[in-house]
Amino acid sequence: MTVSFNYQNNEIVSSPTVIVSGSTSTRLYRGVVSFTNNQNKVFPPQYFEVNNGHFKAIIHVSPGERNIFQVDISDNGYINDFGFVEYGNGRGPNIVDSGSLTLSFNPLPQNKPIHLCLIRGRDSNNTYDMPKYRLQRGEVPNLENAIKKLKVAGRLMQAYTQDEMRSAGFSNRCFQFVEETIHDQTIFGYKVNSPTPHQEIKIHVLTSPKTVAELRSPELAQQNPNAKDSGGLFDHAIDLVKNCPEIYNQRNGTAVQCACMYLDSTWQNNLILTHAALGGGTNEVKMAIFGSHGLHSYPQNFPLVTPSFLDATHLTTTEVANDCNECGTSWECLNICLGAFLHEIGHSLGCPHQVDGVMLRDYVMLNRSFMTRENECLRTKSRGQIIANNGTWPKVCHWNRLDLVRFLHHDSFSLPIDRFGKTYSPGLQHASDLEFNNLYNALRSRKNDAKDGFKLRILSLGGDLNIDNFKDHCSKQSKQVIQSDFGLNRGHLQGFKSATLGRTDDLKMEFVGFDIKTIYKVRVYHGSALDGIKFYYKSGTGTAARSVMAAANLTNVGNADGGHLSTLDAPNDDFEIVGMYFYLNQWLRGLGIIYTPKH
16 A cells, blocks of 8 residues: 655645645545644644545645654545544544655745735724625634635645646745744634644734725726726725835835735625725735635635535525626635635736736636545536546646746745856847837727727836836936937937936926046036036047036035935946036036947
């Protein structure tokens, strides 16, 4: 008898929750597999289904010591509605196969994490939509349980992403969430405190200054085709994060990453209110948002993962939303609402839409990455399926390989062993020119009513650039170009303005050009104010001078240690300084340098 695993002994993982796939040589058609980690020192035992000789286990690992799992397979057990094992005829397990697996967990606190958040209105009653059958069996849709559901959901996202990275040959890596240390074992299905603590995802609860009624305005609902501000919830989430000192610190020098769920989402008048599925962000905050309309289908603790992915209870739109008409049963709702939230997190990590996978809509099959059995599916009109004899599904949901390559180079996924050298392909490196008219015409060819105020997003392995209004950006950029010979006698050149020091005050710009190689002296006339600047340069017939005269109150003139130092440089060695520009009235309001390509 042999239990086989997709992991080798002593592998190092970076996710605190791991999907372990395996099989038993007994070819047991139906049974239960148990995983016991270090004799229950940190985590209680876990149980999962065996179907067609195969299993998928979502196990927990802890840092600091090896995680040694005792794995037993029994042929007389089943998982009940609460996620715990029951054995036939009141007996204990009839073990037909056993094995062991050892894994090490290396946390990566140095990696940039994601903050998982709940947003509520200032007068929220802290509830979310829930169908009657769940209420009748004792479930309570309150803030405490919403937090538990998000904690479990985050761990499932991490386990899934690490499994995808590993399967593609990119090592055991995934993104990290901000965490907290907990003794309580409720998330594992036991109402006890453990002497040995564990880490759980920290859920930030952000209270909006808006009322629930304001957040539920149809004008903010993304799925409302007539909404006046369908992106307003996204901007609002960013504002809330920037006003939370625990999350946002401008001095960090890098964008903070957040995933936020609006708690006060509700299904009303055939519209999901307080919901938008959006991801992306700014240079300060990378953001993903989603609504809580499907939160009822999320597992509230880890034992409930299996029952939740097998819950084929039919849902009705008289009680809860049917997002995209693909949430006919509870487990299908879980697929959609967990997968779509992960999709938006993908956007916040820099992923665009893809031809398949999470970044399309393949998450309708997300359950298959965690399960070996599937119940009735109203979307496909299937009565249910089971994993094949070789341990595979006919089709599953993946992160697209381009997304995985992006993650490989993302600073939220780095490993201590990473050594990515700089490599360049042979041949010339090319620059791409993006022109407004060309892009606008391309958009109009695909969508006749496309507006000219479109956004532009430029993606790269190292990050991305967002330009909110490309038309305005182009018109502003054209003002940064100066056409002149700049005294170089090289014909008509394009000069580019540096950033301006000071203010423009809507004044007319003036500039002087020069060959910096011929300048041998710069004279500054000043007392307590700047009176003028004179550039001395050599010409073919002798010496000459060009002057800029003004008056400016500069408190740091004559004091190299005072004020604020600003330096104006050409971007790199491929450019040369050919002049300076100024904004003048009776004072010097602003100045900058002008540079042009050397060749």
